[in-house]
Amino acid sequence: MLDAILFERAGVPAIAVVTEPFRATGEAMATSWGMPGYRFLEVPHPIANLGDKELDERADRLVEQVVALLAGASR
Amino acid sequence: MSSAAEPDPASLIEAYFERGWTDGLPVVPPTEKSVAEMLAGAGLRRDEILGEIPGRNTVVVAEKVAINAALAGCRPEYMPVVAAAVRGLCHPDFAYHGPASSTGGSAMVLIVNGPIARRLGLNSGNNAFGQGWRPNATIGRAVRLTMMNVMQTRPGLLDRAVLGNPGKYSFCFAENEDDHPWEPLHVARGLSPARSAVTIYASNSLYQVYNQLAAEPEPLLVCFADALSNLGLPNVKGFNQALLVVAGEHTEILRQSGWSRGQVQSFLIEHTRRRVADLKRAARLPGEVTPADETAWRYFFEKPDDILLVCAGGRAGSWSACLPGWGNKWTKAVTTAIGEIP
Numbered sequence: 199m200l201d202a203i204l205f206e207r208a209g210v211p212a213i214a215v216v217t218e219p220f221r222a223t224g225e226a227m228a229t230s231w232g233m234p235g236y237r238f239l240e241v242p243h244p245i246a247n248l249g250d251k252e253l254d255e256r257a258d259r260l261v262e263q264v265v266a267l268l269a270g271a272s273r
Numbered sequence: 274m275s276s277a278a279e280p281d282p283a284s285l286i287e288a289y290f291e292r293g294w295t296d297g298l299p300v301v302p303p304t305e306k307s308v309a310e311m312l313a314g315a316g317l318r319r320d321e322i323l324g325e326i327p328g329r330n331t332v333v334v335a336e337k338v339a340i341n342a343a344l345a346g347c348r349p350e351y352m353p354v355v356a357a358a359v360r361g362l363c364h365p366d367f368a369y370h371g372p373a374s375s376t377g378g379s380a381m382v383l384i385v386n387g388p389i390a391r392r393l394g395l396n397s398g399n400n401a402f403g404q405g406w407r408p409n410a411t412i413g414r415a416v417r418l419t420m421m422n423v424m425q426t427r428p429g430l431l432d433r434a435v436l437g438n439p440g441k442y443s444f445c446f447a448e449n450e451d452d453h454p455w456e457p458l459h460v461a462r463g464l465s466p467a468r469s470a471v472t473i474y475a476s477n478s479l480y481q482v483y484n485q486l487a488a489e490p491e492p493l494l495v496c497f498a499d500a501l502s503n504l505g506l507p508n509v510k511g512f513n514q515a516l517l518v519v520a521g522e523h524t525e526i527l528r529q530s531g532w533s534r535g536q537v538q539s540f541l542i543e544h545t546r547r548r549v550a551d552l553k554r555a556a557r558l559p560g561e562v563t564p565a566d567e568t569a570w571r572y573f574f575e576k577p578d579d580i581l582l583v584c585a586g587g588r589a590g591s592w593s594a595c596l597p598g599w600g601n602k603w604t605k606a607v608t609t610a611i612g613e614i615p
Contacts, residue, residue: 200328200370223374226430231330 199227199238206233211268215260217243239263279304294344294422296414296442303343311339314349315356315612323356324363326424328370329431333363337423338415344422345415345443351393351408353611354471355415358383361473361607362416372475372599373426377507378434379475379599381420382516383413383445384583386459387469389611390447397447399587401520402440402479402594413443416473438477449584454519454528458583461534462608474516474581474606476596477507484523485591490530493523494537498544500595502573504555507597509547511572514579514598514606517541520586523593538577546570581606 205212216224218240228236241256248256285302289295301307312319317335325332335356342355362369362381372379385395396406404410420426428434434441450457459470482500487493501515519527527537550566552558558571574580586592598606 220433222430223433226425226427230425230431 199224200231202238203228203231203233203236206236207231213264213267214238215241215264217241217245219243237267239267289344293427294418296417296421298442300344300418301346303340307343308336308339310349311342311347311352312336314352315339317352317356323359326363326369327365329424331424333359333419333423338419341418341422342411342415345418346407346411347415348407348411351412351415353469354383354385354389354393354408354412355419357471357609357611358412358416358473359419361471361609362420364607364609366605367473367475367607368604369424371603373420373424374431374433375599376433376435377477377599378432378437378441379477380438380440380444381413381416382440382474382476382596383416384458384472384474384516385412385445385447385469385611386450386457386472387464387611388467389469390450395445395447397449397585401446401449401518401585401587402444409445409447410443413440413445416445417441417443438479440476440479446585449524449586452524452528453584454524454532455534455582458581459608461582464608464610469611470608471611472581472606472608474514474596475599475604476516477599478597480595480597482593482595483591487523487526490527490532490537490540493526494540495544497593497595498541498546501541501597502545502547504547504551504557506573508600509552509557509571509573510602511575512600512602513573514581514600514604515574516581516583516596516598516606518583518585518594518596520584520593521588521590523591524584524586525588534582535577537582538580541580542572542574542577545574546572 199214202212202214216238224238282302286299289300319336321335323333323335338359342352393408395408426432448457460466464470480500482496484493484496549569549571550562553560553562
């Protein structure tokens, strides 16, 4: 999350991906950096115990949203 | 803060709780006077910067820490310890964001060394981790309240502890420097014995180690090594830091043995290990178990100084304690000299 915020501050479009239970933490981090409402993507939790196939499937489902957010520059 | 027309203390306590400025226990409402006394206790200016938390975009100013020390119930003479602990918290080696925010829910363990510990009456003896001593209870509490109120480290938000632990209220004790088998911790970490210091160390658990029959170091230390190599250890990749608090009769066994601090640390490095096969069967390492895994060992510590040895606790009893660390690849214990007030 912090990496994405720092990239954005440096003028580089970025997307943070956060698992769902960490939404409030992502929002709090964005607020502490003076970027309340900063948009990030949420994915289901957990991910650490997934196999390669399941991880690839999740990543595939995410790609379009990542591209849309990066291209949108609507933040 | 209260003004000239002092509100009722009981209603202030409720107001602080409702605003989320407490750890759940009642706080001592600060006043202009008590905050000024707290700053004077450490010889600090209001606007003096004690450190910053880069990952949090937060600069920590002395006045804010003094307010939280007052909230915690500290006496002004405790403030030099609180300020040094906060400086340690902000040190880059401590890498605040990890231990403060991780799901592991670390306590910030404060170990106080040197003359100030005795002067303040910090407990290093019986019940050193327990209740009953004001500096132990309030210095650690001041650090936690500073984390919550200055660094915005609030449960569920930037503090994501799954369970947390009771040491998150306060975990502060002094090392027992009398009858010590070795030099005190702050001396081992490069300071002179005449200095006072506080070491901050992040640990998510405390496990008491019992052994009443051991009369030599080896069987006793094997028990420590076993406690530090369980399959649920957070970090099995070999970049751990651990705190061992040697107490009571165990201290005497080590003192009489003549083993140096380095010998104890080396023994523990050698014996704190698991077979790769055990770790794979427990899904602590990925992959299928191979025949070679049955005889391949994974060691959990790399360097002697990764094992912090401290003496505290009562003289009678066969108990010591292991406190696994948050992992020294990211976070290292930090020892900060305590500024003495002339």
